[in-house]
Amino acid sequence: MAEHDCEVLIVGGGPTGITLGLFLQDAGVATIIAEKEQDIYPLPRGAHIDHEIVRILQNVGVADAVMATSKTGGRYEFLTADRQILLSFDWTEPGASGWPYSNMIHQPSLEAALRKRLAAVHGARLHAQWAFQSMEHDDGGVTARFATPDGEETIRARYIVGADGARSPVREAAGIAIDDLGFDEPWLVVDTIVHDPSRLPDRNLQICDPARPTTCVMMGNGRHRWEFMIKPGETSEDVLDDRFIANLLKPWNVEGAVSLERKAVYHFYARLAKQWRKGPVLLAGDAAHQMPPFAGQGMCSGMRDAANLWWKLAEVIQGGADDRLLDAYQAEREPNVRGIVDMAILMGRTVCVTDPAAAAERDAAMLADRAAGRSPDAQAGYPPISAGRILGGSAGAGAYFPQPWSNDEPALRLDDGTGAGAVLFSRGGTPPAGNSGVRVMDLADPAIAFARSALEGWLVRHDADAVLVRPDHYVFGSGDPARLIAAWQP
Ligand SMILES: Cc1cc2nc3c(=O)[nH]c(=O)nc-3n(C[C@H](O)[C@H](O)[C@H](O)COP(=O)(O)OP(=O)(O)OC[C@H]3O[C@@H](n4cnc5c(N)ncnc54)[C@H](O)[C@@H]3O)c2cc1C
Structure with a gap:
């Protein structure tokens, strides 16, 4: 390490960067996070996280803190202008992760919980007000330059992760191009503080009204959000005016029940970086992918990146794994993200219809599908892993x-x-783990007694004596226990 200031340098202290930093610190990988701002980003952004993300938060030690400020999501409905149901997602059942399927949050509160945990973790280093400027890399790693309040500073690291958001200066500096998937819609986002929850909808809504497509969603920490599509001819200045916003809120009859807290204009895009790894440079979160917020999955996807990437970095840095393991990161994550981006675009295209004739056609088709029981509104599944570090051909490999x-x-x-x-x-004997880094557990282990019948059920369904589960809770493979351990060796 003498040649390096740290093993992994993370640029960006948003939810992706801090989550990745926590995982790496917990694994004992020397990590520095450099963030250009002093404080957490204050404008309205994420309002929803799914159950898998709460498990990730559990793994980095902040699930209880985040859940204390969140609210169960329940139903998510897409309605016509006259409030007929086009789509109705029932997200009331718990997810496979052991946490409520859908959770409404306040992103700054979630980020504050992550940062508080980071400050408490021994050895964690967050350099606030360090703005990434440029980098050079060679066979030994990366040297990155930062503008700081004390002048220019450099950090030398083995790997650099650009978790620096949609504009990603790290992506730019690495010369990585981004694919535009052709979605670009301007919306006004309005967050309110709730004084009387009884006057607010008890579910999340997309109002597919061609006169003004509108989103109305619950949030955590005593807040509620509306989003309004901006029409041609309206400027940011127009729509950010408080009187304009009061007019938009009038049909919801919430005067006195909520007060305006924050407002912002965003363009919702769908974009994917072409490469998520280039030598010692990796991209994660919005730096690697952006999507419109209709599926509530942008931040979730960044946190899944962190959960996928940390243990690969740890295996390469500490476990002697070949550095080509890092190529599996994009191979595993990109199809999952593409599936989710496609879903978000589909939802966005359903909502963002402003031509009345096209909206009437959409409504008629979707209402007919619904009446015929063809509506695609079961619990949304997130695509499994189909390539990368899995034991292809074994039952359940790549599944969550x-x-x-x-x-x-x-x-x-x-x-x-x-x-x-x-x-x-x-359930077929416990082979020695050797230096595989795998924790071997018999189903009779008292530490997991409460889970025994569920685990046994999984093995019976997959006709396997054992299952090897990766650190990010995807199945590496199932079958004979000794064979699984041997196949997992770096
Ligand atoms: C209106 C709206 C609603 C949304 N709703 C949801 C939702 O319900 N659910 C969901 O999952 N997602 C949602 N999202 C998306 C979510 O907010 C983002 O996907 C998420 O914030 C991305 O996290 P990140 O850490 O990758 O990037 P960011 O949060 O953008 O963090 C990047 C960090 O990098 C820092 N940085 C930038 N440049 C530099 C530099 N040169 N040097 C050092 N640091 C730098 C920035 O200051 C920032 O702190 C929504 C977004 C919007 C706009």
Whole structure:
């Protein structure tokens, strides 16, 4: 390490960067996070996280803090202008991760919980007001230059992760191009503080009204959000005027029930970076992908990136794995993100119709589909992993592995019984783990007694004696326990 200031330099202290930093610190990988601002980004952004993300937050030690300020999402409906149901997603059941399927949050509160945890973790280093300027890389790593309040500083690291948002100066400096997927819609976003929740909708709504497509969603921490599509001819200045916003809110009859907190104009884009890794440079979060917010998945996707990437970096840096393992990052994550971006675009195209004739046609087709039971509104699934570090051909490889939980108070959850890292659950004997880094657990292990029947059920369904689960809770493979351990070796 003498040649380096740290093993991994993360540029950007948003939700992706801090989550990745927490994972790496917990794994003992020397990490520095450099963030250009002093404080958390203050404007309205994420309002929703799904159940898998709460499990990620659990793994970095902040699920309870975030859940204390969040609200269960429940139903998500797309309605016609006269309030007929076009789509109705029932997100009331718990997800496979052991947490509520859909959770309404306040992004700055979530980020504050992550930063508080980072400050408490031994050795964590967040350099605030360090703005990335440029970098050079060679065989030994990367040297990055920062503008700081004390002048220019440099950091030398083995790897640099650009978690620096949509504009990503790191992506730019690495010369990585971005694909524009052809979605660009301007919207006004309005966050309010709630004084009387009884006067607000108890579900999340997309009002597919061609006169003014509108989103109305719950948030955590005593807030509620509206988003309004901006019409041609309206300027940012027009729509950010408080009287204009009061007029937009009038049909919702919420005067006195809410007060305006924050407002912002955004262009919603869909874009994917062509390369998520170039030598020692990796991209994560909005730096690698952007999507319109209709599926509530932008930040979620960045946090999935962090969960996918940390253990690969740790295996290469600490476990002697070949550095080509990092190529599996994009191979695994990009199809998942593309699936989610496509869903977000589809939802966006459904909502953002302003031509009355086209809207009438859309309504007629979707209402007919719904009447015929063809509406695609079951629980949204997130695409499994189909390439990369999985044992192809074995049952369940690449699938998301559930987290059984107990109904005790407080609930026990599988990951709390296993700890971080790869785990082998076996009902066919426990082979020695050797130097594989895998934790081998017999189903009779008292630490996971509450999960035994669920784990056994998984193995029976997949006709396997054992399953090896990766640190990000995707299945590496199933089958004979000794064979799985051997196949996992770096
Ligand atoms: C209106 C709206 C609603 C949304 N709703 C949802 C939702 O419901 N659910 C969801 O999951 N997502 C949602 N999103 C998306 C979500 O907000 C983003 O995907 C998420 O913030 C991306 O996190 P990130 O850490 O990758 O990037 P960012 O949050 O953008 O963080 C990047 C960080 O990098 C820093 N940085 C930039 N340049 C430099 C530099 N030169 N040097 C050092 N640091 C730098 C920035 O200051 C910033 O702190 C929404 C977004 C919008 C706009």
